[in-house]
Amino acid sequence: MRRRSKRTESNFFVPLSFNAIIFPMSEIHHIKCKTDNCYLVTNGRNAVLVDTASGEGYDAVLAECSKYDLKLIVLTHVHFDHAENAARLSEHFNVPVAFHEADLELFDSFDRQPMESYGLVGKVVLGMSLKVLRNTVVNKPANTFFIKEGDSLSPYGIDAKVIELPGHTKGSVGIDVEGKDLLVGDALDNWISPATGHLYNDLDAVKKSAARIMSLGPRTLYYGHGKPTENKFKLFR
Ligand SMILES: [Zn+2]
Numbered sequence: 001m002r003r004r005s006k007r008t009e010s011n012f013f014v015p016l017s018f019n020a021i022i023f024p025m026s027e028i029h030h031i032k033c034k035t036d037n038c039y040l041v042t043n044g045r046n047a048v049l050v051d052t053a054s055g056e057g058y059d060a061v062l063a064e065c066s067k068y069d070l071k072l073i074v075l076t077h078v079h080f081d082h083a084e085n086a087a088r089l090s091e092h093f094n095v096p097v098a099f100h101e102a103d104l105e106l107f108d109s110f111d112r113q114p115m116e117s118y119g120l121v122g123k124v125v126l127g128m129s130l131k132v133l134r135n136t137v138v139n140k141p142a143n144t145f146f147i148k149e150g151d152s153l154s155p156y157g158i159d160a161k162v163i164e165l166p167g168h169t170k171g172s173v174g175i176d177v178e179g180k181d182l183l184v185g186d187a188l189d190n191w192i193s194p195a196t197g198h199l200y201n202d203l204d205a206v207k208k209s210a211a212r213i214m215s216l217g218p219r220t221l222y223y224g225h226g227k228p229t230e231n232k233f234k235l236f237r
């Protein structure tokens with residue numbers, strides 16, 4: 001039986017500046033769906049889901065989200081392995097889906113932002129992904145809004161900020177949680193070892209985004225693919 005958290009809509013009319021005091025520190029819950037990762041950022045009560053996995057991960061994501069009062073779904077970018085369940089989950093929990101405007105076109109077609117790769121890992125992953133990327137239609141959720149650099153998620157009960165990390169896709173973003181945990185989407189990946197994202201739409205941009213992540217200092221990095229690491233990885237130059 002699927003359980004759904006009781007909604008307490010009226011409890012959150014608090015001044016945003018007090019959120020950090022009122023809400024306890026956030027935890028990152030890893031939801032692993034085969035090779036796709038998504039993350040539930042929660043303070044124990046409210047939660048924001050970052051990425052939604054591909055279709056087959058729906059039940060696992062639904063089960064984890066149902067333990068909390070889900071407030072928002074954020075997409076690090078609009079590829080099927082991050083966004084395919086967004087529309088269904090948004091409808092189920094009656095919450096909006098936030099993503100960067102530059103990725104809006106990817107709901108029409110993956111080919112709006114063609115991908116290339118570097119290295120052997122990139123070649124293998126791209127080879128395995130291309131057909132599915134091209135053939136999977138990602139349904140656009142009905143309830144959406146755009147996010148950009150510096151936007152705060154505190155209205156959703158989480159002390160986190162959006163940082164733009166373009167390159168893998170034009171609208172790729174990361175979510176910086178309390179300046180200690182960074183959800184990077186596919187700007188970096190950890191297929192075998194942590195590195196600049198092996199697949200990219202814009203090589204120069206993905207290199208700059210990786211360098212930016214490195215410059216942020218101590219963080220735990222949470223990848224779209226692979227296990228979390230500290231903020232140490234191989235920069236592709
Ligand atoms: Zn991707």
Ligand SMILES: [Zn+2]
Nearest residue numbers: 079081186224
């Ligand atoms: Zn991915």
